[in-house]
Amino acid sequence: MTSVRKSQLNRRPWLSTILLYLGVAMMLFPFVWMILSSFKTKADVYAYPPRWIPSTWSWDNYQKVFDTIPFLRYYWNSIFTSVVQTFLQVALSITAGYALTRIEFPGSGLYRRLMQSSMFVPAVVTMIPLYLTVASLRLIDTYAGIILPQIETAFLTMLLMSFFASIPDDLVDSANIDGCGYYRVLTNVIVPNSSGAIATATLFAFLGNWKSYTWPLIITNNTYYRTLPIGMKYLVQESSSEYQVMMAASVMAILPILITFMFTEKQLVRSVTLTGMK
Amino acid sequence: MSLSARKIQIGRKTYRLNAVLVGWSLLLPSLAFMIFIFVIPLVQVISLSFSNFSMITGTGTNIGLRNYRYLLNNDRFWNAMFNTVKYAAFKLTVDTTLALLIAVMLDRNIPGKRFLRASYFSPVVVPVVASSLIWIWFYDPSVGPFNQILSFLGLPTSRWLFHENTALLSILIFSVWKGVGYNMILFLSGLQNIPDSYLEAARMDGATEMKVFFKIKLPLLRPITSFIIMMGVINSFKVFTEINVMTPDGGPLGSTTLIVNYIYDQAFTSGRMGRASAAALLLFVVIFLLTELQRAINAKKHVDLV
Incomplete structure (x- = not known):
């Protein structure tokens, strides 16, 4: 060797x-x-x-971005929707992942199969009826309309399940002997012992939510609710193709992500190789 | 008898009542979202596809198979399908080959390996819209750097996104730039998992690096290669964002209209929700068949190996 x-x-x-x-x-x-x-x-x-x-x-070009479009508004919309979506997705994935790996109850197998099949159906298939439902609930141009239909948890749940399953049974058993019920096991054993995995899942979910495009595009008509990617798409027309201004906007959209990436590159790359997640 | 010790029997199995209650309470929020954003829309899209529901009037009646018949005889639908197949074929060959090449080179004793790996991967994490804006400028026929470099070198320039022969190709070049690092990472991890002893044994027997690659590395990478190809095909049938940003009108003569863009156009530009639903279901059938095909091929390969 x-x-x-x-x-x-x-x-x-x-x-x-x-x-x-x-x-x-x-x-x-x-x-x-x-x-x-x-x-x-x-x-x-x-x-x-x-x-x-x-x-x-x-x-000047940076100043011009703020003069041409409500850039800070878009930025805030993106931060707000991404954070709420990520929080909901991770929280739901933790509870569901825990129940599916550590608790025996009827229907868990059925849910697991439902989850797997949902990952094979492209989003565009369910998008049209979902849009009509959201429209009939009068949620177009609202945060709820942007956020709620994007709470997909199948992939994150499966990812966390693989980590939860690898936590040694002894840890759970000894917590049970100490008098911990199911909920206490979740908060005192499972979550602390998979904090790395949860952090990675959070990062992945956030990056995905941050660049989310199609759903926010169809669900927002009012510029007030546009997220950053949508605002940038329309910047092409609104800045009448002033490239230097478009670049200033791109820098502001890309730089935070590139900096986050620089600090988390190792974990990101490792989880890509573990899961093939995009 | 305390609540936690009580048992209930469902089917042939006995469960602790407490486990059933806790299990369901923890799963319920996820299940609610799953029903709201997946199960119900999936049922609705099927019935929508048999109707002429229009967003403009807000009504529709059942028209049987007419949407499907229309689509299967429609040139623009087939054009979008054909463009998507072209896109997938090009992306798969170029992207997979380049990714493998870069991974094999990176798997050696290269100075600055971590920097290189991170840099090749960086376009993957950047939001598509922001990087598309850079490339829109690159492709600008008059002030874009590509044409400026070409004309500086005295080479013929191109109209890139504005000509029907080059528009899809331009977007493909962007997609390869954007995605090659992702597949490279997958190949690299596969290469690093090959035990050194295999390679050493082959080299001791006098195998050239070329032979080591084709006889040992490539066959051992097969599971990853087939995963990459499958995901590549499926993801090609989902491409939307870069097309919508770089050629919002579907490209010259519809040359960059991929299938998802066609569906989006039908549903949200023309308001034909029924027809768009039928097209979306046809797309689903294609993806389903492709995954099954891939699975069958993999199963067969497995038998061959045994």
Whole structure:
């Protein structure tokens, strides 16, 4: 084993290294372009030969985003809906996951199958009747209308179930002997012993909710309730294709996510490989 | 007898009454949402698909199979299906090959490996709308960097998103940029799970790196490869956002209208909820058949191996 490692160390795969760094330059180029361009003037954008570096560095484009669209409103809508959705999804997944792995009761097998089959049905199939129901409940252009139909828990529940099932029975048994009922076992044994898994599930759910697009698009007509992705989609028309302004908006939408990603990359990558989750 | 010790019998099994009560109380909220956002809509979409329900009038009557007959004879529906198949075929070949190539190279002794892995993965986590805005500019025929570079090099420029021959391709390039890191991570974990002893044994027997790849690594990656291909096909039939942002009108001559965009258009632009429901169910049938096919192929491969 060590001999292979050593021989690999001795000859660095230079060709692969060069190719990989060329590839990464292409992968990161859009982000670099976005950040540089968010400081460009309109003249820089139309300059030929193309200007890569802004002629002057100013925050004008950022100011213009706030002048053109209610950007902070969109941002707040996204934060609020994503946080509430994530909280509900994780809470429901914890309780359901616990019941399905640790408690024996009739109907649990049936629910498990229902959950699995729900993951095979694309969202667009149920979207139209769901829209009509939400419309008839007069929930169009409301937070409830955005949030409630998006409380899908099947994937998170299955993910948490695999972690809950791996908690040793001894831990639960000794809690039972100490007089813990089902609820106390959940709060005192299961949750503390799977805090890492719950944190990862929360992160995943949040990222998914943050970029949610189709449902908020159909359920909001009023700009007041637009979430960030919807607001940015309409920015293309409302800024009359002023690219430098669009880039400033993109920077503000992307940067928090990229920073979160930098700090949580290891956990994210590990759970992708564990579950194949997107 | 205390409540927690009481037993009830359902079918052939005996349960503790307490367990039944607690179990159901914990599951109930999830079940309520499952019924509200999945079970009821699934039943409704079937009955909607047999009606001419219109969002504009808010009414509809049963018209039997007319929606299905209309769709199966409609050029625009088939165009959307065909575009989706094209999209899936291109995305699968290019995306899977590139992802595997990058993973195999990264699986070696590369300096800055963690940085590289994170960078290839980063477009996956970024919201699609925000990254689409960058690419809309890239593809701008006059002030977009792609054409500026091409004309600077004296090469012919392209109209990218604005020409029916290149619009879908442009979106595909974006999709590969966006998604390749995801499959790369999956391949990489598969490669890292291959025991060193297998590879060492082969190298000792004098196998070239090429042979090690094709005879050992690739066959051992088969479960991951088939997972990636299956998810790739299914996800291709769900693509909506980047199309809706980059070509809101469905592209020149409908060249970027994928099936979900067609359904969205029918339902929410034209208000034909009945017809859109029928199209959505046809899409579901396609996805269902594809998963079954994939399952059958996998089962057969398994038999071959034994």
